[in-house]
Amino acid sequence: MFNSQVVSGLEKHETPFYYYDIAGLTANVRACEEASSKYNFHVHFAMKANFNRRVLDVIQTAGFGADCVSGGEVKKALESGFSGKSIVFAGVGKSDAEINLALDNDIFCFNVESVQELEIINELAEKKGKRASVAIRINPNVDAHTHHYITTGLDENKFGINSWDLPKVIDTLKASKNLEFVGIHFHVGSQITDMNVFKSLCVKVNEMQQWFEERGVAIKVLNVGGGLGVDYHHPDQNVVVDFESYFKIFNDFLDVKPHQEVHFELGRALVAQSASLITRVLYLKHGIKKNFAIVDAGMTELMRPALYQAYHKIENISDLAFSKELKSYDVVGPICESSDCFAKEIELPELSRGDLLAIRTAGAYGEVMASAYNLRPSIRSVYSDEI
């Protein structure tokens, strides 16, 4: 991703900023489109991973739909040119105003996370004289084997409806004239790299659809969510994600009937490798055992390390040739929090004030989580085809 020409282009920009590799993003999105269309699978892009205008443009050319988790995202999806009919809307706490916005725009489907939410959507749809398409988000009790903050599919979790509440769901659906039940939805977590998790998910989905059909409830849509992980350790070797293997698992293990559609909601896998956070070394401080590199980006620009102890590979792109001796550094930001740390004790070619660092694989849950804490200015973006 980085060569001396790119770095001299980046030198002209004020740091910190996100640097987007538009060609890499396009190749990855295209790979996903090709692998999914082989099986007629429908992909929705999880907008919460990244809603940068340029990123959404690339996603849209692939013809993907949008997966939204707030009214703000539904609005942004519509403004960005996604059709209402391509939008799925999940979230445990949809407000009345958010539900009304989605009803007004005839979205493809609400992914409903509680029995009470079903009743409220029915009520609000009735007031508008509409029928709302709903899928039930079921808690599959599948362990995603990932960080506990990004595991969502276990029983003791705020997301989804637990299996013991399903009889009540069926009663509610039967009593709700303004709901059209389209199917079942699952999302087990994020950054899943163990493909067995998706096999277990398929088994669960098969069990669940059988349960519904035994009770005379037909299922049209099987929405298996997202969660496919990326390689944070080797960003250059794995710019394009192995979508072929991922979709093949669902083709092999999911019991799909001829009238059914399979939907996916991918976020991270589509965009994570497309961006790096570029930051400049401000100061070097030498402790007794440690060297600190204090950089001009912080948790306000990229929160994942502070929030989930997430690993991001860091490179000294001012010394691409590794001409200097390797030294150990803690790379920390300027924010007044001890958790404002990008990496501990990593080896980098010796740093000097002014060196540029690339914090890799920052295209998902990076720019979108930026905050103004400490009154930081809003984060800028630079694109590979504009430098």
Ligand SMILES: *Cc1c(COP(=O)(O)O)cnc(C)c1O
């Ligand atoms: C966040 C989210 C996704 C996307 O997750 P990734 O790990 O980024 O693929 C999909 N579906 C729902 C309901 C989500 O909340």
